[in-house]
Amino acid sequence: MxxxxxxHNTHLAERAYRIRRNALRMGEVxxxxxxxxxxxxADVLAVSYFHAMTYRxxxxxxxxxxxxxxxxxxxxxxxYAALIEAGIIPEEELETYGSDDSRLPMSxxxxxxxxxxxxxxxxxxxxxxAVGRALGLKRTGSTSKVYTxxxxxELDEGSVWEAIMSAAHWKLDNLIGIIDVNNQQADGPSTQVxxxxxxxxxxxxxxxxxxxxxxxxxxxxxxxxxxxKNHTEPKPRMIVCDTKMGKGVPFLEDREKNHFIRVDAHExxxxxxxxxxxxxx
Amino acid sequence: xxxxxxxxxxxxxxxxxxxxxxxxxxxxRTKSAPFGNALVELAKDRPEVVGMTADxxxxxxxxxxxxxxxxxxxxxxxxxxxxxxAAAGMAHEGAMPFVTTYAVFASRRAYDFIHQTIAEENLNxxxxxxxxxxxxxxxxxxxxxxDLALIRAIPNMTVIDPCDALEIEQAxxxxxxxxGPVYMRLLRGNVPLVxxxxxxxxxIGKAKVLRGGNDVLVISSGLMTMRALEVANQLxxxxxxxxxxxxxxxxxxxxxxxxxxASKTGRLVVVAENHTVIxxxxxxxxxxxxxxxxxxxxxxxxLPDQFLDxxxxxxxxxxxxxxxxxxxxxxxxxxx
Numbered sequence: 001m002x003x004x005x006x007x008h009n010t011h012l013a014e015r016a017y018r019i020r021r022n023a024l025r026m027g028e029v030x031x032x033x034x035x036x037x038x039x040x041x042a043d044v045l046a047v048s049y050f051h052a053m054t055y056r057x058x059x060x061x062x063x064x065x066x067x068x069x070x071x072x073x074x075x076x077x078x079x080y081a082a083l084i085e086a087g088i089i090p091e092e093e094l095e096t097y098g099s100d101d102s103r104l105p106m107s108x109x110x111x112x113x114x115x116x117x118x119x120x121x122x123x124x125x126x127x128x129x130a131v132g133r134a135l136g137l138k139r140t141g142s143t144s145k146v147y148t149x150x151x152x153x154e155l156d157e158g159s160v161w162e163a164i165m166s167a168a169h170w171k172l173d174n175l176i177g178i179i180d181v182n183n184q185q186a187d188g189p190s191t192q193v194x195x196x197x198x199x200x201x202x203x204x205x206x207x208x209x210x211x212x213x214x215x216x217x218x219x220x221x222x223x224x225x226x227x228x229k230n231h232t233e234p235k236p237r238m239i240v241c242d243t244k245m246g247k248g249v250p251f252l253e254d255r256e257k258n259h260f261i262r263v264d265a266h267e268x269x270x271x272x273x274x275x276x277x278x279x280x281x
Numbered sequence: 282x283x284x285x286x287x288x289x290x291x292x293x294x295x296x297x298x299x300x301x302x303x304x305x306x307x308x309x310r311t312k313s314a315p316f317g318n319a320l321v322e323l324a325k326d327r328p329e330v331v332g333m334t335a336d337x338x339x340x341x342x343x344x345x346x347x348x349x350x351x352x353x354x355x356x357x358x359x360x361x362x363x364x365x366x367a368a369a370g371m372a373h374e375g376a377m378p379f380v381t382t383y384a385v386f387a388s389r390r391a392y393d394f395i396h397q398t399i400a401e402e403n404l405n406x407x408x409x410x411x412x413x414x415x416x417x418x419x420x421x422x423x424x425x426x427x428d429l430a431l432i433r434a435i436p437n438m439t440v441i442d443p444c445d446a447l448e449i450e451q452a453x454x455x456x457x458x459x460x461g462p463v464y465m466r467l468l469r470g471n472v473p474l475v476x477x478x479x480x481x482x483x484x485i486g487k488a489k490v491l492r493g494g495n496d497v498l499v500i501s502s503g504l505m506t507m508r509a510l511e512v513a514n515q516l517x518x519x520x521x522x523x524x525x526x527x528x529x530x531x532x533x534x535x536x537x538x539x540x541x542x543a544s545k546t547g548r549l550v551v552v553a554e555n556h557t558v559i560x561x562x563x564x565x566x567x568x569x570x571x572x573x574x575x576x577x578x579x580x581x582x583x584l585p586d587q588f589l590d591x592x593x594x595x596x597x598x599x600x601x602x603x604x605x606x607x608x609x610x611x612x613x614x615x616x617x
Contacts, residue, residue, distance in 0.1 A: 119397055125393075131370060159366070163366070165358070
């Protein structure tokens with residue numbers, strides 16, 4: 001298991017690096033973007049798209065694919081970066097990020113982008129949709145899984161808890177939730193805006209199979225995704241990922257923590273250089 | 282029986298502000314649960330049809346479907362946001378969900394979910410929402426006086442307001458035949474049967490003249506069409522000739538038929554709706570007329586822009602001017 005994971009992870013580390021690079025390049029196009037989040041979630045996306053999920057890059061609507069719902073639509077820059085790396089979106093389209101008539105709007109919308117399974121933006125929608133998708137897949141006898149990424153801040157939304165309760169009620173073992181705990185939301189640290197801990201205990205009490213990992217430790221993330229897939233209890237699965245905003249670009253990791261990390265015009269190239277330096281280290 | 286019980290049966294029945302009350306007048310012909318039965322019929326040939334509700338199956342006639350197709354029925358608990366999001370997910374996976382709750386909860390509590398998860402992607406979800414307008418004596422919590430204004434403002438939505446049991450039966454397969462989200466105002470339980478006396482067939486997007494008349498044109502939807510037909514009969518006795526144009530599809534509006542009828546000279550045009558006068562059929566018709574430069578004398582009958590009282594439905598319909606007698610008196614007043 002470990003050997004396999006390490007073998008995978010050299011390859012996954014390169015994928016995560018390229019996802020971060022794609023995101024930084026998109027950020028540079030617009031001079032802004034939720035780059036702190038994109039950098040923190042890149043490892044989880046690398047594991048999702050290059051270890052855990054089944055899909056066909058040339059056929060993003062293929063019925064047999066695993067679904068990936070991005071509930072936190074402002075993470076679109078991160079998902080586009082992964083979809084580009086996965087070959088679902090051509091790399092050159094990165095230059096259009098956030099521009100008029102682009103398929104890559106700043107907030108993720110299903111009707112715009114191949115591989116984008118839901119329209120986010122309004123937070124707290126994803127897990128409810130995921131419940132319906134998981135029920136719908138069971139209805140048709142599909143073995144596809146529904147992955148849903150959402151943020152710690154979304155735990156403030158009551159509807160998320162409606163979905164958490166419902167997924168356990170319906171024994172949705174084909175639903176794998178991923179919470180990005182970077183402890184930042186619009187008005188400050190998530191734990192201070194609305195205390196959500198102890199989140200693992202809460203979710204377990206609600207009837208979920210729960211794991212908590214360092215979301216920037218590829219070995220740990222791989223192991224958690226494997227365990228979520230292979231678990232046999234008829235329960236929905238949640239992977240709580242503690243992540244670091246700005247991960248992979250040291251000067252952004254150290255920047256004053258903020259939901260929207262400010263990057264000055266000249267700093268995008270510095271960030272790319274810092275990322276490359278980390279890769280070669 | 283105790284003497285107390287005996288004396289209770291002798292008393293006239295108390296008026297009630299109960300949540301659920303039949304809108305059928307005494308002695309009116311009715312049909313039981315037209316929506317639930319029509320959905321069962323539809324589901325025979327459409328395996329993709331599923332029923333979903335938020336703890337209101339019994340009160341939206343969906344329990345009939347649940348009994349016929351238990352494996353296609355999804356009880357989502359008292360959680361309307363989840364209900365709408367899950368319906369979106371279901372539709373994404375090829376199902377055609379018929380979603381039921383009360384109109385207040387769909388249009389108010391779950392609005393963003395309908396807007397973002399369903400309408401924005403033009404998903405094939407059907408809504409059947411009970412207690413439309415003023416059909417509950419329970420007070421504003423259950424009186425959906427602004428649901429049409431809210432829902433018709435959402436792009437991609439089709440909005441229908443059927444009049445009676447016959448129309449609901451016909452609307453269910455029509456909703457299924459139309460791809461995209463459709464919101465239907467639902468009359469449930471023992472629903473009056475009226476339109477079988479007219480040569481009537483429901484079609485999405487079509488307004489139909491049920492009765493001609495030279496003095497007044499009443500344009501109406503939902504149960505107000507039933508009232509309008511009664512008003513026309515009543516006023517005929519006073520030599521007032523009332524035409525009734527039934528507009529069950531609030532969106533898309535049958536502008537062509539409305540303009541054609543409203544252009545006939547010499548008639549007072551009255552829009553009657555079981556809804557606040559803000560943002561419903563009345564203002565939709567007014568806008569269509571103004572944009573086309575058709576300007577007959579125009580009046581609105583509808584619910585006032587206020588939170589309505591709790592009370593017995595007949596009391597409230599009189600109080601707010603949407604009972605048959607109240608409408609007839611108002612129209613006579615306008616005619617002078």
